Amino acid sequence: MYLVAIAWFYVALLMAAAEATSTQGSLLGACITFVLYxxxxxxxxxxxxxxxxxxxxxxxxxxxxQRDGGDHPPAQPLPPVREEP
Structure with a gap:
């Protein structure tokens, strides 16, 4: 999961660098590109x-x-009921 996040950041950083070094780009555009992408x-x-x-x-x-706080020992289980044959 983190490998995808690191790769995504790397690509976004390269996009921002391309925006900053472009003749048509600016540093503000690079920052916005990095934040939004x-x-x-x-x-x-x-x-x-x-x-x-x-x-x-x-x-x-x-x-x-969760229901009653859980600060008491568990109750004794009921004995099994014997069924008539």
């Missing part, structure tokens, strides 16, 4: 891709621990 899209992609790492811990806790 590099920083903004890859930051959105990395944010969305990292969502499972940010919110995953709360979903992995047992439901009973």
């Amino acid at each position: 590099g920083l903004l899209p890859i930051s959105i992609v990395l944010y969305v891709m990292g969502a499972r790492y940010r919110g995953g811990r709360s979903r992995r806790t047992p439901a009973s621990a």
Whole structure:
């Protein structure tokens, strides 16, 4: 995932350098190119891709621990019910 982000930044940096060194370009255009083609899209992609790492811990806790705090030992299980033959 990070290899794609690094490659994307590299290409955006080269696009900004081409914009800055062009006879028709400017440094402001190079900065805007780098921000709009590099920083903004890859930051959105990395944010969305990292969502499972940010919110995953709360979903992995047992439901009973979330419901009542989880600071007591688990209750004794009910004995199995014997069925008539």
